[in-house]
Amino acid sequence: MQPKTLAELNDCSRQDFVAALANIFEYSPWIAEQAASQRPFAGVIPLFAAMKSAVDRATPELRLALIKAHPDLANKTQRAAGLTAESSAEQNSVGLDRLSDAEYDAFERVNNAYRAKFGFPYIVCVRRHTKDSILRDFERRLPNDGATETQVSIEEIGRIAALRLDQQVASEDRLKVHGRLSTHVLDTHSGKPAAGIAVELVELSELGSIRVVTRAITNSDGRTDQPLIGGRPVPIGRYELTFSVGRYFAERGVPLSDPPFLDSIPLRFSVSEPEGHLHVPLLVTPWSYATYRGS
Template structure:
């Protein structure tokens, strides 16, 4: 999807401006309508601040309507009725369209419990989450009071809107909505970077199937040509990064046992900062390996 230049939004008529930004906040074009009065914007940060201010200064009933405009997560009935393109893509990014029976039952249980207590849908920015972290967040937030959850919902709506606006509008400045996960492999046996190592990044799951996020091969510098995850938040959750080191050392004529002492090396780690840079390197010989949390 091509981005709309900020200069074009600044020059547009109010009706056109509102139409282009109408779904940055779910089914709530009144937010773009209020922000239009503060043009021209020097950057996307200033535009987003104006949209957030419209929400912050709205009366409680309008804030509640904004919260209720969002769908429940992983709700089959609402999916059948049709979600906005933005909501559908966001839920799919976390695998909520591919739930196991156990996962679906867990989401149905917590959705119902949350609605029964607060009277509005549970909202979280799913692009920053995995299925497991969403279910954990549900449980952590259920004991809260209604006022706390209303504010938490607005905070999550701001995160959702920031990501939508980042995708939609092109400007010289950027919103701080992206993280990065990277790796590199050092061959400590030969004292140099390790090229040609196949690796697989998997999102781990207890209730459903674990999901392969990406596959890559290290380049001449022992790194991958692109981040394992980049240009978006790195979802909160548990991961495994598996390195095929046995084939690498065998291809270099290193004397090895049969089968090799180290063949595929799995590193398991967790992500807690979606907008941060997490670096997970591997330092390896045919008989040992180490890692650390880099950045």
């Protein structure tokens, strides 16, 4: 979908405004209808504030209807019936369309337990999570009471809406919904950035297979041309970043053992701040390496 500009949304008819933003909040065009009367908006930030304010002012019955408009996660029946394009893309982005049998059974168990207790679907902004962290969040929230979960669900719906609005409306101001994961390799043997090192980032999983997020080659500054993850939240979860250093040193004629003492270096780390900047550098020689949590 081509993003609308803020100017287009300010100038279009009320009907077109509502149609463009109808699914920012799942199956709830009444939120866009209320925001339409507050035009013109100076930026996407005040536009989102107006939409969120409509939710905050809504009656408890209307807020509950908003919660119930959302689908269960990884529900095969609902997927077959058809999700909104936004929900389908969001669930696919975290891999909920390709679960292992063990993962599917785990999601079915927690979905059923959650609905049995609260009477509405479990809602989380999946683009901020991995499959493992969603399952952990399920378990963490199940002991809550109904009032607490209602409020948590509304907060998660707000996060989902902010990301949808960021994708669908082009504006000079930006909502703070993106994070960044980056790396930098320093060859401390020669005292310079390490160019030409192959790096691979994978997402780890407790119940399924690992998932390759990206592969890249370090540039002349020892960095990748693009962040390992950027322009979106960095999903909460566990990762492994592998650096192919053996080939790098061999190609530079550095004396090495056979086989090399260090060939591929895997670094395992976790992400807990989806909208933050996490920097995972590597300082390496043919015989040692170090890392730290940068930003």
